[in-house]
Amino acid sequence: MDADGDTLSGELIAAGLDPRHVHDWIGAEPARTADITTDRHRYSAFWDRTSALVAALPPKSARTTGQARAADRIFGIARESRERFLAAHAGTLYEELTDRRNQHLRLEELVFAAAAAVPGLTPTEDEVAAEDRLNQGDKDGVEIDQGIFLAQTLAVEEAGLHLCHAMLLPRPETEEHLARFVADGVLDLATARLERRGKAVMLTATNPRFLNAEDDSTIDVMETAIDVAILDPASEIAVMRGGKAEHPKYAGRNIFGSGVNLTHLYRGKIPFIFFLKRDLGYLHKILRGVARPGSLPDDVRGRGIEKPWVAAVETFAIGGHCQILLVADYVLAADDAYMTLPARREGIIPGFANLRLPRHTGDRIAREAIQYELKLVCDSRQGRLICDEIASADAMEDAIDKVVAGLTDAGVVSAIGNRRAFRVGEEPLDLFRRYASVYAREQAYCHFSPALIANLERNWDAKNRTV
DSSP states (O other): OOHHHHHHHHHHHHTTOOHHHHHHHHHHSOSSOOOHHHHHHHHHHHHHHHHHHHHTSOOGGGOOHHHHHHHHHHHHHHHHHHHHHHHHHHHHHHHHHTTTTTSOOOHHHHHHHHHHHSTTSSOOHHHHHHHHTSOGGGOOOTTHHHHHHHHHHHHSHHHHHHHHHHHHSOOTTHHHHHHHHHHHSEEEOSSEEEEEETTEEEEEEOOGGGTTOBOTTTHHHHHHHHHHHHHOTTOSEEEEEEOBBOSTTTBTOBOOBOOBOHHHHHTTOSOTHHHHHIIIIIHHHHHHOBOBTTBOOSSSSOOOBOOOEEEEEOSEEETHHHHHHTTOSEEEEETTOEEEOTHHHHTSOOTTHHHHHHHHHOHHHHHHHHHSOOOEETTSTTGGGTOSEEEOGGGHHHHHHHHHHHHHTTOSHHHHHHHHHHHHHHOOHHHHHHHHHHHHHHHHHHHTOHHHHHHHHHHHOGGGOOO
16 A cells, blocks of 8 residues: 555545455556456446545534545545546446437436446436435535436437436427417416416416425426427417515515525435536527437527527526526516525526526626626616517516517517527537536535535525425
């Protein structure tokens, strides 16, 4: 054992771990990669020893300073080994999991398929469920390994594009809901409601208790609603709006949305995969449309099924809801509304805003909004870089109708063609894939950072809020 190994073993033994188990674990770490068949067994054996070492420590909330440091060292070394394994084998493993890309697996399916194929590479469903019961600050962050796996998979061009394609396909339940909407012209999905109004399909977010915030109970519903809105054959344009709130401060007011539910985040109710599902799922579908199984929707080799989208902003669009505006084709805002991206104050990355916001506002304003919490009043010089039109807050209904009429009076064929042409230059699918690779890894570490908990307690009084 070299000097570094001696130092590591000393730290782990001082934390109360069995010396023999520590030395066996250090000796079991593969130093390099070989073929995937060999590595599958060698690396899985190492990760099994890793889990055993961590299990010998107290739960995170009960660890001493030395034990917490030991756990961090163990996790860090194991994660470096996962990066090494995946740098060599991510593409081959993806081919195996998807039957040579003949099967489309959504990312929430893919991460667990990887856990079964290569034990220890990503957490199992049971391992994730065990941490789901804990507050965010008490989790070891086993889902970080999902982020590493997805980052490395997305970094492989063919695998990454295929995964992006899979996430753009309609959700399994979409077909049934679409049939109901086509027949009835309305569809109530609890936290989202669809209604056909003339040439438009109106999508209203309805999570009134939490100011239309998003959480793990809303994300799949919203994506299904997006699918139905895009695939509805009787409408030409889609409008997204926030429903009325119940909060005493905003009772009766329409609110576009308050971003991720921070109370749920603090209480450990927002899984890491939520962020990737959101950005590779419904937000990407607003931007690029719903894909067909046999055609990669990259605007050059293939096209999806899409509609122009109008975002109707009332009261505020905070965090993730501000991100929605960056993929909308037209933003109509009430004259008293505002936008913010407070991700730094929360300790997370604001989705794809780092990629998209500079196209709207320029680099400096984008950095101020993301890094320094610049508030963008919709009816201001800076706000109008994102908002296309400002209407009186008490006249939004009429304003929405006028916008829909104006955008559909000449048909939407050229509008769809033009949005595709813009995308080729602004955000081609391969650029999206490469950004998603970086985002997957960085957001995973942010999601389980002690800074996230400290920020939520300091800025959100999270300890005193109830789910």
